Amino acid sequence: MNLYLDSHTIIIALGIGYLVAFVLASSYWLDRSNLASINSYFVAKCLQIISWFCMALRGDTIPDFLSISFANSILLIGTSLEMVALLNLHKPIRLKIKKMYARLTACGIVGFQLLLLLHNNEDMRIAYITFVTAAILMPAYRLVLDRAATVLMRVTGSLYLLAMLAFMLRGIIALRFAETASFFIPGIFQLISLLGIFLLTVLGSTAFVLLLKEKTNQELVHLASYDDLTGTLNRRTFSIHAKLALAHYAKKGKPVSYLLFDIDWFKTINDTHGHHVGDLVLQDLASRIKRNLGNEDLFTRYGGDEFGLMLPGKNEAESTELAERIKQSLRGSFGEAPPVPYTISMGVLTVVPNKFTQLETLYTTCDQALYAAKSNGRDGLSRNRSEQFPHQTRGNHELFTSK
Structure with a gap:
């Protein structure tokens, strides 16, 4: 039985998955839109949705500039914003960390554009993007190792670390087996990779919403237990x-x-x-x-x-x-x-x-x-x-x- 799917169809399905996750999270947390972490997460999902739909239209529909250069650039920005939102949920992150993410993302985008100009090879593009994405996801280890982290936070951090390892593996495969790593070439790797990303999207969005709920519960417990002026126990x-x-x-x-x-x-x-x-x-x-x-x-x-x-x-x-x-x-x-x-x-x-x-x-x-x-x-x-x-x-x- 042939389980291979048309690449454009499954990438569009991924875009729809991001869209559904975005709509659900938006409607659930509409009254909390003032939170910086939620705003960052929503912007991240918007950029990721645009990115996946641009990739799905690669070919004769839209120019390569939009489906490759633009799509991968905003995908990096979206991934970076998602990690900032996640880390900020765990513990308010300092301006220094935000600047680090901004520099890493900017350098990743500039490097990708240079790669397109100097050595526009698909396997090199795949390896580059996956390694930069893995670097962006790496700080998720803080969610796992922090002693003050909740079980849900540790599970979420482990999920992102697993995604980081998967991206690194894809980059290695792209360097050694050029055709195997592409999403646009039917094969078992294409099926496993795209379905894996789809599951990660759904699980990641669900985990983020649950973390928001957990944080809100913690804030309510704090408000019910502490004096708001001095921070002492009531x-x-x-x-x-x-x-x-x-x-x-x-x-x-x-x-x-x-x-x-x-x-x-x-x-x-x-x-x-x-x-x-x-x-x-x-x-x-x-x-x-x-x-x-x-x-x-x-x-x-x-x-x-x-x-x-x-x-x-x-x-x-x-x-x-x-x-x-x-x-x-x-x-x-x-x-x-x-x-x-x-x-x-x-x-x-x-x-x-x-x-x-x-x-x-x-x-x-x-x-x-x-x-x-x-x-x-x-x-x-x-x-x-x-x-x-x-x-x-x-x-x-x-x-x-x-x-």
């Missing part, structure tokens, strides 16, 4: 993680420290300099504190200028050291001065939790220490210990035990 999310930490360290029998603090005379800052400066102060404070925290430390903004820290595993000495380091960091510049000078008052508590320890009790107790720090002149630290206030119990068990 009260609800902090409460969930803090209670889990208390339960975990209760089983381990290890200490947990809790800090409650706010900005001294914050209302005066707002009244004197305006609420915009007040917001800058809150952001500056959060930024400086984050530099001092470990991976397990929990940082929340309760509201206004009131913040909380839970330090799982840190005893009195360690929590006091961190509190002093935080206070000292507010006096340093870290390369940039705060919007206006400010200080904070802190209440600190360290407990060895048990199964009856309540986060609300820790908050109330720490708030008493914070009030004491303010009564002592502000810009200071006050520690509350269990012996300094009545024990709260449930049955015969203390709610918490001091270190």
